[in-house]
Amino acid sequence: MGTLTDFATVGPAYTAHSRTARGRLRHDLVARRLLAELPPDPVRILDAGCGDGEMTLRLAAAGHHVTAADPSADMLARTARRLIARPELDQRVRLLKAGIDELPADGSHFDVVCCHGVLMYLADTPGPYARLAALVGSGGLLSVLTKNRSAIGFREALRGDYPAAHHLIELGADTSIGNLGLATRGDTADELDRLAAEHGLTPLSWQGIRVFTDHHDDWNPAPDTYAQALETEWAASTRDPYRQLGRLVHTLARRGPAGATP
Numbered sequence: 241m242g243t244l245t246d247f248a249t250v251g252p253a254y255t256a257h258s259r260t261a262r263g264r265l266r267h268d269l270v271a272r273r274l275l276a277e278l279p280p281d282p283v284r285i286l287d288a289g290c291g292d293g294e295m296t297l298r299l300a301a302a303g304h305h306v307t308a309a310d311p312s313a314d315m316l317a318r319t320a321r322r323l324i325a326r327p328e329l330d331q332r333v334r335l336l337k338a339g340i341d342e343l344p345a346d347g348s349h350f351d352v353v354c355c356h357g358v359l360m361y362l363a364d365t366p367g368p369y370a371r372l373a374a375l376v377g378s379g380g381l382l383s384v385l386t387k388n389r390s391a392i393g394f395r396e397a398l399r400g401d402y403p404a405a406h407h408l409i410e411l412g413a414d415t416s417i418g419n420l421g422l423a424t425r426g427d428t429a430d431e432l433d434r435l436a437a438e439h440g441l442t443p444l445s446w447q448g449i450r451v452f453t454d455h456h457d458d459w460n461p462a463p464d465t466y467a468q469a470l471e472t473e474w475a476a477s478t479r480d481p482y483r484q485l486g487r488l489v490h491t492l493a494r495r496g497p498a499g500a501t502p
């Protein structure tokens with residue numbers, strides 16, 4: 241699988257997906273968990289592969305200082321445009337045109353390093369994971385969201401595309417077609433937690449994201465239905481066996497004892 245470093249061609253499709261109820265549900269579940277792990281006082285956060293800045297803006301709105309990094313000029317421009325509409329956050333966000341490979345290796349550390357929705361587009365996980373882990377300071381947190389390899393084929397089956405689902409499941413595939421029409425690679429929570437331990441981080445409990453709602457293509461729920469779905473997904477996201485079937489896996493790991501805060 242080739243790597244994708246220029247999102248300019250799929251940027252509009254990504255932003256459109258991110259605004260759907262399905263896209264929003266993912267952001268709501270991940271932000272809720274991540275913010276619950278952060279102290280109330282401002283911390284320094286790196287959002288690696290920030291895309292159009294959804295998580296960057298949410299974290300800055302919670303008072304944190306965010307370096308929003310992305311190798312795509314188009315995606316950074318999308319974040320910059322959203323920041324213009326939120327001038328109160330401007331002082332807390334720094335934009336950096338850099339991929340994971342180009343992030344500073346000068347010993348600088350962050351209290352939190354996020355890498356959400358990026359690893360699935362890259363050729364491998366251990367290399368980028370090592371670079372991200374090296375940027376996590378003492379007591380700091382690494383938050384990784386990527387495609388859940390354990391559930392590949394589940395979306396296709398629920399949509400009724402049985403030939404595709406059958407093929408993926410029987411093959412034990414690690415790659416399938418994602419929301420942007422691109423082939424994306426999955427990882428398992430166990431593998432990610434193992435990588436965390438290899439890099440001196442203590443894994444926290446992981447979340448499965450979008451268990452019951454992932455296959456709803458044109459989902460446009462009323463606000464109260466959305467709220468009920470969100471709470472149901474939230475309850476399932478940390479419980480077996482449900483979380484194992486989430487489309488995405490969100491792992492968290494801390495440098496130092498699991499209870500330490502940055």
Ligand SMILES: C[S@@+](CC[C@H](N)C(=O)[O-])C[C@H]1O[C@@H](n2cnc3c(N)ncnc32)[C@H](O)[C@@H]1O
Pocket residue numbers: 244245246247254258288289290291292293294295309310311312315338339340341355356357358361362
């Ligand atoms: C699907 S978007 C996810 C954006 C955002 N983090 C989110 O969760 O919505 C993937 C992003 O990864 C970026 N990207 C691609 N290759 C990258 C790399 N090597 N290092 C960091 N980001 C990369 C793309 O430019 C794009 O903005």
